[in-house]
Amino acid sequence: MPSGDRTEPFDRNPQQYEQWFEDHPFVYESEMAAVAELLPQKGVGMEIGMGTGRFAKPFGIVHGVEPSYPMRQIAIEKGLKPLNGYAENLPYADNSFDFALMVTTICFVRNPQESIREAYRVLTKRGCLIVGIVDRKSPIGRMYESRKDESVFYREASFFTTDEIVGLMENAGFGSFRFRQTVFRPLNEITAAEPVKEGHGEGSFVVIAGNAEENGAITA
Numbered sequence: 001m002p003s004g005d006r007t008e009p010f011d012r013n014p015q016q017y018e019q020w021f022e023d024h025p026f027v028y029e030s031e032m033a034a035v036a037e038l039l040p041q042k043g044v045g046m047e048i049g050m051g052t053g054r055f056a057k058p059f060g061i062v063h064g065v066e067p068s069y070p071m072r073q074i075a076i077e078k079g080l081k082p083l084n085g086y087a088e089n090l091p092y093a094d095n096s097f098d099f100a101l102m103v104t105t106i107c108f109v110r111n112p113q114e115s116i117r118e119a120y121r122v123l124t125k126r127g128c129l130i131v132g133i134v135d136r137k138s139p140i141g142r143m144y145e146s147r148k149d150e151s152v153f154y155r156e157a158s159f160f161t162t163d164e165i166v167g168l169m170e171n172a173g174f175g176s177f178r179f180r181q182t183v184f185r186p187l188n189e190i191t192a193a194e195p196v197k198e199g200h201g202e203g204s205f206v207v208i209a210g211n212a213e214e215n216g217a218i219t220a
Helices: 004-012 014-023 025-038 069-077 112-122 139-146 162-172
Strands: 045-048 063-065 081-083 097-103 123-134 174-182 205-212
Touching: 004 014, 004 069, 014 025, 014 069, 025 097, 025 123, 025 174, 025 205, 045 112, 069 081, 097 112, 112 123, 112 162, 123 139, 123 162, 162 174, 162 205
Parallel strands: 045 063, 045 097, 063 081, 097 123
Antiparallel strands: 123 205, 174 205
């Protein structure tokens, strides 16, 4: 979730945030499935920008950070343990986690590169960072970008392309990239779970996973 004053829309509208997932159950299901394909099955993980725990809870991720107090309280009520903190300054020691998850968080942080470097810092050697985004060049990404002023949450967001996120991750020392994509149709046309495919460039929701290593190779 957001950094600094970008928390304000989430502070004021936590129930509206929750309601979006209720109103778009198949989009949520599709996004969950895409993340699940790249999320490590073992190890201790954390979520950067836990929000209300919509992704952390189903995946069994207990730890994380969330700067919005109302959102954090909802996550705590779900049995999770988010700390008050920002992506650029994670309140954890070096090498604390085997994987870290960021879902639609990077578009709200003040310093995306520092956020990725912080994720690298708290991960163990060969630890995995999984980043979920709405790709700026995708149909839904272009729609969100063009209607930012109409959105409670995305007014202050900065959208990225998949290649831009890969660049940030490479600069921080991540490699061995894997990709999944989903949400291929307009939101109002999705009446069943969307397929999950390897790669990127078609689906509006893209998941990028990379390992904390130097000079990793990019794969499908």
